[in-house]
Amino acid sequence: MDFQDLVDTPQKVKTLAGTVAVLVAFPIYFAAMPSLIDDDMIGGGSPGLAGSLKISFNESVISLEESVVLEDGETHETLFVLITEPNMNIGYVELQVSCFDNDDPGPGFTDSVEGASDLSELDGIEDQTAEGQCSGGDSGFTMRWDITDNYTGTEYTEEGGSESEIRDRWTDGGLGRGTWAAMLTADVNSPPAPVIGQIIDSDEEFDITWTAVTYIVIVEVV
Secondary structure, eight states: OHHHHHHHSSSHHHHHHHHHHHEEEEEEEEHHHHHHHHHHHHSSSSSSEEEEEEEEEEEEEEEEEEEEEETOEEEEEEEEEOOOOOEEEEEEEEEEOOOOSSSSSTHHHHHHEEEEEOTTTSOOOOOOOEEEEESSSSSSSSEEEEEEEEEEOEEEEEEEHHHHHHHHOOOOTTTTTTEEEEEEEEOOOOSSSOOOTTOSSSSSEEEEEEEEEEHHHHHHOO
């Protein structure tokens, strides 16, 4: 078949013209493709806001309170199941155990408490131990886990940063969701013999409070 056979009818002329157009267009399209793709798309997403930015934190508090009475050497396991809403980060988790021994005859018989966490169901978070006496205003003990590094919830401004960098900085990495557990052990100290006029205790009440501070990052142009 020669060239004349390809153009001997109007229909064949249209078909040939279309084929030539496609052959010409394809190289041009692929040559221009890199310039048609935005640099942000290549980088995996838009950096969002940039320049002078104000960063603030919308906080929410999740808490659990319970009380338990323990005798000397008795233990109690306290559990705190932490689940957050989507897009929420965890700033920190705190366990506070309070007690006040006011029914012993004097110094040397103050009750105390020991605590040991069990975070085996949580990844990337280390266990802690603590102890404290049940006397004064600062009784018992407190354990705290900072899930987001350096998180304080304090508003600040930043020059020259980008929204994506800021959000990457203030993320908990998905840590802390699940069951938080700790074992408490009471140390109840009573005199070896009754003291006249005094009520000698054989147990102690402990107030347990779990607190998780969660937050959403808010980034605004100043």
